[in-house]
Amino acid sequence: MELRLALLARQLLLEPAPASIPRALEQIGGIQNQYAPNGYLRLRSCLRRFERDDLTRALEQQTVVQGTLMRGTIHLVSAADYWPLAAGIRRARREWSLRLSQGKVTAREMESRAARARSTIAGQVATDREIRSIGLGDPNLWLDLVRVPPSGTWERRRANLYRLADEWLGPNRAAEDAGLELLVRRYLGGFGPATIQDISSWSGVPVATLTPVVGRLKLRRYRSETGDLLYDLARLTIPAASTPVPVRYLPTWDAILLVHARRTAVLPEPFRKLVFHTKNPQSVPTFMVDGQVAGAWKAEPGRITLLPFRPLARGGRRELEEEAERLLPLFAATAA
Numbered sequence: 001m002e003l004r005l006a007l008l009a010r011q012l013l014l015e016p017a018p019a020s021i022p023r024a025l026e027q028i029g030g031i032q033n034q035y036a037p038n039g040y041l042r043l044r045s046c047l048r049r050f051e052r053d054d055l056t057r058a059l060e061q062q063t064v065v066q067g068t069l070m071r072g073t074i075h076l077v078s079a080a081d082y083w084p085l086a087a088g089i090r091r092a093r094r095e096w097s098l099r100l101s102q103g104k105v106t107a108r109e110m111e112s113r114a115a116r117a118r119s120t121i122a123g124q125v126a127t128d129r130e131i132r133s134i135g136l137g138d139p140n141l142w143l144d145l146v147r148v149p150p151s152g153t154w155e156r157r158r159a160n161l162y163r164l165a166d167e168w169l170g171p172n173r174a175a176e177d178a179g180l181e182l183l184v185r186r187y188l189g190g191f192g193p194a195t196i197q198d199i200s201s202w203s204g205v206p207v208a209t210l211t212p213v214v215g216r217l218k219l220r221r222y223r224s225e226t227g228d229l230l231y232d233l234a235r236l237t238i239p240a241a242s243t244p245v246p247v248r249y250l251p252t253w254d255a256i257l258l259v260h261a262r263r264t265a266v267l268p269e270p271f272r273k274l275v276f277h278t279k280n281p282q283s284v285p286t287f288m289v290d291g292q293v294a295g296a297w298k299a300e301p302g303r304i305t306l307l308p309f310r311p312l313a314r315g316g317r318r319e320l321e322e323e324a325e326r327l328l329p330l331f332a333a334t335a336a
Contacts, residue, residue, distance in 0.1 A: 003193065003224075004264045004291050005239040010190050011256055012046035013248050013288075014239065019047065021058045022078035029190030029202075029255070030077040030085075033066055035282065036157040038251035039076040040330055045248050052154055052330050059149045065169060066147040066159065068140035071204040072096070074147065074159070081182065082165065083172045086144055088179025092205045097141040114142035118164065128160040144172065154330075180205070180213045185233065191261055193222050193230035193238075201260035224263065245291040247319045249304075249327055252283045257293065267293045271309045289316045297324075299331045 008014045011028050024046050025031065031039045044050050058064045065082050069075040072093055077085060098107060117134040120126075125148060144165035152159030166172060187199045196214055200207045214231055222230040250257070257267045257275060267275065267286075271293055276283050284296040287306065294316070295308035304324035306312075312320070 001241055002238050004266055005241070005243055005245070006193065006236075007191060007256060007261060007264045007266065008245065008291055009239050009243075010192070010236070013256075014243060014245065016046060016048040018049070020063075021047070021050075021055060022063050022080065025064060025076060025078045026081055026186065027190060029186045030069070030075040030081070032070075032253050032255050033074050033076040033152075034159075035252055036152045036159055037154055037330075038253065039066075040154050041249065041251040041285070041327075042254065044327060044330060045250070056149065056153045056155065059153060062169065065165075066152050067145065067165065070202060072141070074152075079169055081186070082146070082169060084174040084179040084182040085186070086165070086179070087172065087174040087176050088181075088183040089203060089205055090179075091176065092203075092209065093141050096204070110142050117143060121162075122164060123167070125161050125163055128162065131162060177213075180210065181217060184210065184213055184217060188219070188231060188233045189236065191256070192236065193220075193232035194260075194263075195228050195230055198260045198263075202255070202258070228263075247316065247323050248288045249297060249323060250286045250288065250293075252285050254286070257283075257286070265292065274309055287320060289320070299328075302328070304328065 005014070012024060017024055017027070019027065021043060024043065028046065031042050033039050040052055040055050043055060055064070059066070063079050064076060065079050066074055066076050067082055067086065069077065069085050069089060094107065094110070097110070098105070113134070117131060120134055121131060131145070145162045146165045146168050147159045148161050148163045148168060150156045151161040183203055183205065184199060187202055188194060191198070191202065196207050196210050199205075199210055199214075218234055220232040220234050222232065224230055255261070256264070266288070274284075274296070275286060275293065285298065286293045287295055287297050289312065294310055294312065295306055297307060298305050304327060306317070306320060
C-alpha cells in the first residue's frame with residue numbers, strides 16, 4: 001500500500017498540482033504518448049488547471065516536445081529534459097538496433113546512413129514516410145528527431161511530421177553520464193522507491209549501465225517485503241496510509257500500469273489481461289478507484305461510459321461520474 005501511495009503522489013494523481021506543463025512532465029517522468037490524446041488526458045488528471053489548448057500551445061511554443069525516448073517509444077517531455085534523456089539512452093538504443101540486425105549492418109554503416117538522412121531533411125519538416133524512404137530503418141534510433149505540431153496534437157492525431165531535434169530545440173549540450181543521472185532521478189522522482197531493474201525496464205537502458213550511476217548518487221535505500229533493494233531520492237517521502245485516494249481516469253498505455261511499476265499493484269493482476277492483450281495493441285483507457293484500476297472507460301458523444309471490471313460501490317460510482325463531467329470538456333467539438 002505504501003508503494004502504491006508513493007507512486008500516486010509522485011504521479012500527481014493524489015493531489016493535482018499548480019505546476020506548469022513542463023514542470024509536471026519533469027515530475028512524473030514524461031508521458032508515453034504514441035496516441036496523441038494521451039498527454040491531454042493525463043495532464044487533465046495531474047494539473048489543477050488545464051485546458052485542451054494548453055498542451056497544444058506548449059508544443060507550438062516548444063516548451064514541451066514529443067520524441068522517441070524511453071524503450072524506443074514516443075514520450076512527451078519538457079524541452080529542457082529532451083536532450084539529457086536522449087543522451088542517456090542513445091547508446092543503449094543503438095546497441096539494441098544493431099543486435100536486431102543480427103550482424104547485417106555495422107554501427108559505421110548506420111552512422112553513414114544517418115548522416116545522409118540528416119543532410120536530406122535538414123532545414124525542413126519531413127514526413128515519416130519520407131525519412132524511412134532514405135533506407136535508415138527506424139530513423140529514430142540513429143537520428144535525434146522530434147514530432148512537431150500540428151501533428152501529434154489533439155486536433156491532428158496522426159503524428160507523422162518530424163524535424164531534426166537540434167533545429168527545433170537547439171544543439172545538444174548533454175553528456176551521456178549527466179543524461180543517465182537525470183534518467184535515474186526522473187524515474188525515482190516519478191515512480192520510486194524502485195529497484196535498478198525497474199529503472200532499466202522503464203528506460204530500456206541495461207542494468208549494468210545503470211548500476212554505477214545509481215551507486216554514485218546520494219539515494220535513500222529501503223528493503224521491500226520480498227527483500228529487494230529499493231532506491232529513492234533522499235528528499236522524497238512516502239504518504240501516510242490514511243491519505244485519501246480520489247478516483248482518476250487514465251489514458252491508454254499509461255506508464256503506471258506497465259511492468260516496471262508492477263510491485264505497486266495499481267493494476268490488479270487478474271485485470272491485466274483485460275487491459276493489455278494481443279487483440280487490442282492500443283490497450284484500453286482505465287479508471288481507478290481507491291488507487292487501483294477498477295475498469296475501463298470510453299468517450300461517447302456527450303458522455304463517458306464506464307466498463308467496470310468489478311462491482312462498484314455507490315459512492316465510488318458517483319465520484320467517477322462527477323470526475324467524468326470534469327473530463328468531458330476535453331472531448332467537446334472534436335473528431336475522434
